[in-house]
Structures are given as structure tokens and as C-alpha cells.
Amino acid sequence: MGGIVGKPESATSTWMPETKLEAKMVEAMQRRAAEGTALKSFNSIILKFPKIDDSLRNCKAIFEKFDEDSNGTIDHEELKKCFHKLEIKFTEEEINDLFEACDINKDMGMKFNEFIVLLCLVYLLKDDPTALRAKSRMGMPKLEATFETLVDAFVFLDKNKDGYVSRSEMTQAVTESGEGSTGRIAIKRFEEMDWDKNGMVNFKEFLFAFTRWCGVGENEDEEEGEEKN
Template sequence: MGQKSSKRREEVVSEIEKRMVAAVVARHKDPNRKVPPSFDAVALKFPVINKAFCEVREVFNKFDVDKSKTIDLEEMKSCFKDLHFQIPEGEVQAYFKESDMDGSGKIDFREFVVIIALSYLLAPPRRDNALSPQLQKAVESIVDAFMFCDKDGSGYVSKDEITNSFAETCGNLRRPSGGVRSVVGPRWLEMDWDANGTVSFKEFLFAFADWVGADEED
């Protein structure tokens, strides 16, 4: 993984993140998997993905029993059971902690999107699961978007990879006014949540949920 992985090796990488990276890398190696040709192709799916996230909102509201707009660990355990995710009870807290991006001890809606996607990737629900095909396709579409940016198939995205991905679509990387770089700057800050110079799938997903308007209740 080169320079990107060396930065991660200096950190304590959780078991969930290791499995998350392995899942993305495995998809890169799948010969039947087709990466989107451009970010435009990804953007065309935004309305469909947002519609699927409305379904996630309904699930979130169902388990936000106290209407606090957050879900605690006990509520999350009930949610996993209801959705039939094959996650051992002893691992639920690890998933919860991994998705608690701000360390508040509570899961808000965008963090809930992250935990549902990670659970789908790492512990696929049984056939009798409560996730619709539309939602499963939405998660896979976001994985495709991440893979489009993850040029070297390492399971992490660098700022150069993001810049090049946007440039392939916009074709104006070298414009004096800043072009793609002026767009990438604020987007990168939204994605690199822990400011370590690389973006994991969960960080990408957290930003992506905001881009498609998933956090808007209406």
C-alpha cells in the first residue's frame, strides 16, 4: 500500500477497520466487479441512493425510542437483532464504537448510515433480512464510488487519488483558477475525518451521506 499504508501503520488500526479494508480490496480483485468510469457516473446514482437512505431513516426513527435523534448501544443491539445481521453480541459494541465518528457515545443518523453499511459489508444479513434490495444496491454503489477513487486498490484513498478522480471527470486540473483542486480542498476536509492524510471507506461513506442529502429529514 506504499506511502498511504505507512501512515496507517503508525496508528492503532481497529480490527473492524482491518476487515473493512480487506472487504474493499477483495472487491477490487473481483474480475466481475466493474468500477464506474467517472465520478459523473457515480453522481447519477445520487437520487436513488438518497431514496434508499430514506429507508434507513425509517429504521433509525423506529429504534430512536426516546426521539433524541441519536441511538445508544442498547437501542443498536435491538436494531441489529431486528435486521437479522449476523453479528455476535460481543462484537456489537465494536461496530458501535467504529461508527461513533465524534466519540459522543451516541450514534446520530449519518453515523447510523455508516454502521448499517459496515454491518452489510462485514456481516451480510441472512436471506430473511429486513434490508431491501434497493438499500443493498445503494451500499454497493457507494463501494463502487470509493473504488473509483481508490486507484491503487489499497483500501484507502489519498488526496492525490481524489484529485485525479475528479480531474478525470472535469478535465481542468491545471486551470489557473484552481479548477478541480479548488473543489477537492473542501471535499477532502469533509472526508479525512481524523486528519491523518488518508480516507477509509467509513470516512468516505460519512461524507457521501452528506453529499446526497441523507441527513435531511424532508
């Protein structure tokens, strides 16, 4: 995700989004970062895992509603119907970008954990009145607090407010928590987030890692193939 001019950790480096969707994610996260975060430590994020896990698992009913053929995945056409029913206005290109971004296993279908990531991206990117009504029909109001916590967590990690989390930022966040073996923990967590191994983590990659940290998708054959990268 993204291309870079210079070294990732340098003060003068410029990280360039590779897709329009990634650019929108970065812009949205930069706006949210300007508002600040209430989180004070990485430990405070960890303590929220159980509550977030319960909330995300409640998305299962939403997932099953839009999985019309009940095959355990939402394909491209089902996603288009989902947005149409909810009256969420996305262009064909945006729908394609969202589907491709969230189908991280590239099996032409979004599984439950991938669908959760999509819901959070929709929440982040769509904040106009029409989208707010759509969120209500989707059941989003019940999830807003959870999604806000996820946004807050990313903002806490993104120390320089550029819309990405670097290895050094992750190390700083974990060190601030006063955990033992901070370097090892930070590197392990960062590697779990850095899906494409390019040295920088965007919000989508963070969400996928977070669903795994919380255990969402366990025992549902949803982690199969996730170790390939």
C-alpha cells in the first residue's frame, strides 16, 4: 500500500497513496488526527479488546443479511445490492476499490472479518446526512462507538499525523505503555499490521490486524490463507 520517496523513517520522506481509496483513507485519518485522541497508552487499547470483540461479532446479522446466497462470503454483486438498498452513494469505481481493498485474500468474496473492515471504512469515509441515514438502516449507530474507538486507536499510533503508522511510531506507542520487552512486542505487532511488508501501515491494514487481535473470525475458517503474506 503506497509508494515512497526517500526512506520511510526519514523526516523528509513523502509516502504516496497508490489508490484513490487509500488517498481518501489517509485524508480522513489526517482530519481525525487533527482532533486528537483520548487514548493515553497502547495498554488502554488492549483493555478494550473484549468489548470491541463483542460489538464486532454483533455485525454477523448484518453480514448474513447481505450474503444472499448464504455461502459465507459477500461477492461483488451482493455488495452493490447492499449499497443500493442502504442508499449509500458510491460510484462504480469506488465500489470496485472497496471490494478489492477488503477482499484481502483475493478470493472474489468478502468473509466476515473482511466485511467488518468494509463497514468501518464506510463509516470513516461517508459522513454526509444521506450516509448517516443509511448507517441507521444498517445498524451502524450501535457500532459507532466501536468504530470511533478503532479510529482513536489508529490516531494514537500515528504520532506524526500523516495517515500512516511506521515501525518507529509503533515502537514509541508500545514503549509509552511501559510494557516489558517493548522492542520485541512493538516489532511483532507492527509486522502483524504491515500486511504488504512495505514498512508503513494504513488504516485498512490496521483494521485487519485488529480483528485478529480481538479474535474475530476465529473458528470460522476465516484465517485460512492469511499467513501467506
